[in-house]
Amino acid sequence: MPEGDTVWLTAHRLHRALAGRALTVSDFRIPQLATTDLRGVTVDEVLARGKHLLIRLANDFTLHAHLRMDGSWYLSRVGGPRPRRHREHLIRILLGNTEWLATGYRIHDLRFVTRDAEDTLVGHLGPDLLGPDWDAARAVANLQAEPDRAIGEALLDQRVFAGVGNMYKCEILFLEHVHPWTPVRDVLDLRSVVDTSYRLLRANRDHPEQSTTGFVERGREHWVYDRGGQPCLRCRTTIERADQGEPPRARGTFWCPRCQPRR
Structure with a gap:
C-alpha cells in the first residue's frame, strides 16, 4: 500500500x-x-x-x-x-x-x-506527519487514549496520526526496540516512537525509493519488513512474521524477537 x-x-x-x-x-x-x-x-x-x-x-x-x-x-x-x-x-x-x-x-x-x-x-484524520498541522504532542495524546491497544495496530490507525502504513509500522517498531503486540501503556517512550515515525517519513518523502536503513540496494533497504525467515541485519536472529489485526484488515507484521522482545 x-x-x-x-x-x-x-x-x-x-x-x-x-x-x-x-x-x-x-x-x-x-x-x-x-x-x-x-x-x-x-x-x-x-x-x-x-x-x-x-x-x-x-x-x-x-x-x-x-x-x-x-x-x-x-x-x-x-x-x-x-x-x-x-x-x-x-x-x-x-x-x-x-x-x-x-x-x-x-x-x-x-x-x-x-x-x-x-x-x-x-476530518477524522489525526495530525499529518508530513502536513502543516503536524503536532507531535497531540499524536502522543491520541496514542495514550487507548492504552490497552497493541502499538502495532495503533500506528496504522490514521485517526491517531496520519501517514504510517504497514512497512513503516514494522520499521519504526524495530528501530524503537518495541514488540508489535506491546500494549500502548507498556511502551516506555511513546514520544520517541512518534518522533521516529516523523523522521522516517520526512527522510523518504522527496524520492520514490523508501529506505529505513540508509541503503537503497534491493534486500538492504529495510530492517525487518518483508524479511520473514531471514537473519536480522543487526543481530542475525531469524526475523518472524505474523498477521496483526482483525480480518480483513490484518496486516503481515515482521519483527526480530531478539531486538524487539516481548516485555
Missing part, C-alpha cells in the same frame, strides 16, 4: 504539473463521474492529507482521490509518449493541460466536495 510519503510525493509532482493552469483534458472513466467535464477549470493546488489526495479547483470544488493498495498516478509531457505502466482498462482518470497529462491508474474513491466540506472526507 502506498504510504504517507508516497502520497505526499505524488501530490507534490501533480501540483507542479497542474497547479495554476487550466485543464484541457478531463476524462473520468468511472460511471458516477463519466459525464464530468473540467475543461477550462483551473487547478489551484494539489495536496496530500495523510493517504488522501485533494485536488482543489478554482470553481471552489475539491476532487478527492485515494490510492488504497494499488493506485498510482503518472505524468507525461503532452505530445510525448504516455507511460504504459499498466493496461489501458485500468485507467480511471485523465487530467491534463497544454504541457502535462496526469494518468491515474486504479484510483479509488474519486468524488467531488465543495472546498468547505473537505472535512467530511478527511
Whole structure:
C-alpha cells in the first residue's frame, strides 16, 4: 500500500504539473463521474492529507482521490509518449493541460466536495506527519487514549496520526526496540516512537525509493519488513512474521524477537 510519503510525493509532482493552469483534458472513466467535464477549470493546488489526495479547483470544488493498495498516478509531457505502466482498462482518470497529462491508474474513491466540506472526507484524520498541522504532542495524546491497544495496530490507525502504513509500522517498531503486540501503556517512550515515525517519513518523502536503513540496494533497504525467515541485519536472529489485526484488515507484521522482545 502506498504510504504517507508516497502520497505526499505524488501530490507534490501533480501540483507542479497542474497547479495554476487550466485543464484541457478531463476524462473520468468511472460511471458516477463519466459525464464530468473540467475543461477550462483551473487547478489551484494539489495536496496530500495523510493517504488522501485533494485536488482543489478554482470553481471552489475539491476532487478527492485515494490510492488504497494499488493506485498510482503518472505524468507525461503532452505530445510525448504516455507511460504504459499498466493496461489501458485500468485507467480511471485523465487530467491534463497544454504541457502535462496526469494518468491515474486504479484510483479509488474519486468524488467531488465543495472546498468547505473537505472535512467530511478527511476530518477524522489525526495530525499529518508530513502536513502543516503536524503536532507531535497531540499524536502522543491520541496514542495514550487507548492504552490497552497493541502499538502495532495503533500506528496504522490514521485517526491517531496520519501517514504510517504497514512497512513503516514494522520499521519504526524495530528501530524503537518495541514488540508489535506491546500494549500502548507498556511502551516506555511513546514520544520517541512518534518522533521516529516523523523522521522516517520526512527522510523518504522527496524520492520514490523508501529506505529505513540508509541503503537503497534491493534486500538492504529495510530492517525487518518483508524479511520473514531471514537473519536480522543487526543481530542475525531469524526475523518472524505474523498477521496483526482483525480480518480483513490484518496486516503481515515482521519483527526480530531478539531486538524487539516481548516485555
